[in-house]
Amino acid sequence: MSANAAAAEQATNEEQQEFLTFVLGDENYALDIMTVKEIRGYENVTKIANAPDFIKGVINLRGDIVPIIDLRIKFNVGEASYNEFTIVIMLMIGERVVGIVVDEVSDVIKVKESEIKPPPEFGVAFDSAYLHGLTTVKDDMIILVNIQKLISSDELGLFDPNAQAEYE
Amino acid sequence: MSVDMSQFFGVFFEESQEHLDEMEHLLMELSLEAPDIEDLNSIFRAAHSIKGGSGVFGFDALTGLTHVMENILDLARKDELVITKTIVDQLLVTVDTLKNILHCYQNEEEINWAEIETGTIALEQLLKSDDVISADSSQTENGQKDAQNAQAKDEIEGFGLFEHPVTSNDDDFGFFEPLDPVSEEKAYGFYEDEEVKSESDAKTSAPVKTDDDGFGFFDDASGAHQIIPSDDNQSDLKQAPLSSTLSPSANKTASAKQAEPLKSTNANIKGAEKSAPRKVKSENKESSSIRVDTNKIDSLVNLVGELVITQSMIKIVGKEVQGETEEKLEGAIGELSRNIREIQEAVMSMRMLPMSFAFNRFPRVVRDLADKLGKDVNLVIEGGATEIDKGMIEKLVDPLTHLIRNSVDHGIEMPDKRKAAGKTAQGTVILSAQQRGGSILISITDDGAGLNRERILDKAIANGLDVAADIKDADVWNLIFEPGFSTAEAVTDVSGRGVGMDVVRRNIESIGGSVEIESHQGVGSVFRIRLPLTLAIVDGMCVSVGGQTYVIPLTNIIESMQPAKEQIKTLAKDKVLWVRGEYWPLVQMHKLMNIDNAKTNITDAIVVLVETSRKRFGILVDTLEGQQQVVIKSLEQHYKRVPGVAGATIMGDGSVAMILDIESIAAEVKTPSHQEVPIVS
Known part of the structure; x- marks a missing residue:
């Protein structure tokens, strides 16, 4: 009884992490809100020659040339359509800024470490190496993405390999 | 009450570095016959300032050495010690030692006390060798x-x-x-x-x-x-x-x-x-001057770049305004753009430094090298006041050092050989800089033996390069820029080690420059380096391909033209363009950059003829959009290097355009096999 109370006590003291949830196709994802620089609408991009198709191109973010990637194309989820509701989350990964195209940004959630369950080995578009875990909010399953690891991964090839080490 | 001294370290290091440079410079200038008392005073003051500062900050290694140095200089300026070449040499060595120590302190490295000890003893020996000192000490x-x-x-x-x-x-x-x-x-x-x-x-x-x-x-x-x-x-x-x-x-x-x-x-x-x-x-x-962190200037340069872009945006929006306000707005925008241009020029000039910052170290380099080789070489420096972007000076020092060492080592002959050839025993190396339009021309001229055609060709063949026997001189000279090319008979500590001419060319090209050689057997050689004035802004021609805008640097462009059908020939399946008696290979932008919806019919398109240090070719684009100054933005800051692209820029409407890297595109271009593309002289 008292042990339970102590555990509950500990749980409330436990540090809560904030995540921004977003939708890709039918799946709910979330990423660490501390990496988010800003959220903006999708605008025309300038294509980069001979880049893979999930790298949409670059935009001018107040004078910085910033790449925009579409995770829907990379992980083959949902439909890669662009309209006035298409959202770009600008992420700050180390010193670099990268924008990701998502279908929808929904909410900010607070998650305690104890509420995070280990990621499944399959059934998710992302390689489990890039996942932080799973959590449930109001009966919805949300996949927590380790966005830093994903963006700086070789798989996306966004950065030169030598520059990559700093972000891992 | 204790003050954190470390906050002043940076200033001390910078000042000391300047003092050391000044000392070196003055020592080099010092005439042994009639030393100028003011120069001696200045050298003394420089040594003294370093000593004072190092004492305050507890950099003991500097204090000791400068102290002995000061003693010598003090005697010299009081005419109690005759300055000889040995003394100047030893003082120069000491300056080097001091630079090393300063470097160690700056990077918090281990101090080489042995070096200091040797230096101090050597200096003290100089004092002792002169009987003046005994009188002085008494x-x-x-x-x-x-x-x-x-x-x-x-x-x-x-x-x-x-x-x-x-x-x-x-x-x-x-x-x-x-x-x-x-x-x-x-x-x-x-x-x-x-x-x-x-x-x-x-x-x-x-x-x-x-x-x-x-x-x-x-x-x-x-x-x-x-x-x-x-x-x-x-x-x-x-x-x-x-x-x-x-x-x-x-x-x-x-x-x-x-x-x-x-x-x-x-x-x-x-x-x-x-x-x-x-x-x-x-x-x-x-x-009259203040010290400013270069980062602050760089951010100012960036901000002004932003301002230029914002101004073009306003201009575009302004076109939509109708009626009386349009006129007023137009006037105001005109005023704004004039002001911005002036701000831009002022800010850019802050980044500019005279070439002498790079040149001043060379008298020493030449002197040491000439001494070592037993040659007599006079270095003439011209145009040291020519201003150039600070970032480029730093990147120029290594290639220039290499070229100058080459000129002294390979170019200038031994005195007896020179006399035999009817030249003066003293060789001359001229290092000059001048501004030519939007670029800086740096040339290193020597009156030495000139490049040896036969030896270069032999070496090229030994290296497995495919060279024709009747290859033009200019092309022969360019062979020395190939990797692993050193005609030095033996690797000495002067030449033939480590970096070669290929690195020189790569370094120069990395800052948007080019290098060419002119050489005449027995008369001498000239190495000409052409550089843009600044790294931050480029004059470019905006072209459009399949709705995407690209910028081609104007320095590369010769002309643009609409090709006629009869000018297009096919050579080994590649299209070439016949212009004024020459075949120009064609690069199709939409193929190179993988762009859809571009004009594929050559006669509908526009050809931009471009040249690099190595090749000339035509680039096929849809339309020309006009000439414009663009601010170069790094792609690598948030992304990575893109082949064929030098950087990006932001156009007036806020969109991003890629700046083409003609040099790297040139590497991909196949020259028609039997048609030698002339190298521009």
Whole structure:
């Protein structure tokens, strides 16, 4: 009884992490809100020659040339359509800024470490190496993405390999 | 109460570096026959400033060495030591050692005490080798002994010279204002003014000397003798009630000095005393320039770039305005763009430094190298005042050093060989910089043997390069830029090691420049480096391909044209363009950049003829959009390098356009096999 109370006590003291949830196709994802620089609408991009198709191109973010990637194309989820509701989350990964195209940004959630369950080995578009875990909010399953690891991964090839080490 | 000294370290390091550079420069300039006293003073001051600073911050390694250096220089400027080449050489070595130590402190590395020890001993040897020093040291001893005797009269002569309230000899010292006893404090401060004035005033140089010598009284009395214009005055002065004329503070200083351990030499004391004039000097400097972190300037450059873009955006929006306001708006935008252009120029000029920043180190390089090789080489520097972007200076130093070393080592022949060829024994290397339109031209000219065609060709064949026997000279010279190409017969520590000419060319191309060679057997060679004025802005031609805008740097463009059908030929399945008697290979932008919806029919498209240091070719685009100055933005900051693209820029409407890297595209271009594409001379 008292042990339970102590555990509950500990749980409330436990540090809560904030995540921004977003939708890709039918799946709910979330990423660490501390990496988010800003959220903006999708605008025309300038294509980069001979880049893979999930790298949409670059935009001018107040004078910085910033790449925009579409995770829907990379992980083959949902439909890669662009309209006035298409959202770009600008992420700050180390010193670099990268924008990701998502279908929808929904909410900010607070998650305690104890509420995070280990990621499944399959059934998710992302390689489990890039996942932080799973959590449930109001009966919805949300996949927590380790966005830093994903963006700086070789798989996306966004950065030169030598520059990559700093972000891992 | 303790102050964190480390916050001043940065300034000290920078200043010391400047002092060392100045010392090196002056030492190189110093004529051995008639050393200029002002130069010696300047070298002394530089050494002294470093010593003072290092003492304050506890950089003991610097203090010791500069101290001995100071002693030598002090004797030299008092004509008690004859400056010889050996001394200058040793002083230069010491400057190098000091640079190393400074570097160690700066990077918090281990200090090489052995090097300092050797340096100090070598310097002290110089002092000992001259019998002057014995006289000096006895004088010093005397001085100290006398100083102990409170306000000894003789030794304070020099001092009394200024402070002396007597009226009889005021006339003789016309340049000192008559002093009365109450203005003693003022008189004391008088030195500071004199120090500054003395730079030009020969007459005042005498008192300055006294001042430098720590009021003269720790020094030898003879110093004072030299200064004093007439013996009458001197005797007058001697009899003056000196102790009473000394201001309290002066008394205090004097006694404080006496309390110092005797083993400290006069130079040490001078160190403390001289801080006042030094301050005056630095204040003068500060009034005309300030130190600014380069990052701050860079961010200013960026912001102005943003401003340029914003202004173009306003201009575009302004076109939509109708009626009376349109006119007003247009006028205001015109005004704005003029102002912005001026701001831009002003900011860019802040980044500009004279080429002499890079050039000044070369007299030393040439001197050392010529000595080592037993050659006689005169380096002539022209156009050191030409201004160039700071970022480029840093990147130019290595390639320039390499080229100059090459000229001295390979270009200039040995003196006897030169005489045999009917030339003067002394070889000449001319390093010059000049501005030509939007670019800087740096040339390194030597009157040596010139490049050896046969040897280069032999080496090329040995390296497995495919060369025709009747290859043009210009193409032969360009072969030396190939990797692994050194015709030096043996690897010496001068040439033929490590970096080759390929690195030189790569470094120059990395800052948007090009290098070409002109050489004549027996007459000499010229290496010409052409560089853009700045790295941050480029004049470009905007072209459109399949709705995407690209920028081609104007420096690469020869002309643009709409090709006629009969000009297009097919060579080994590749299209080439026949223009004025030459075949130009064609690069199709939409293929290169993988763009849809571009014009694929060559006769519908526009060909932009471009040239690089290696090749000339045509680029096929849809339309030309106009010429524009663009601010270069890095793609690598948030993404990575893109092949064929030098960077990106932001257009007037806020969209991003890629700037083409013609040099790297050129590498992909196949030259028609049997058609030698001429190298532009």
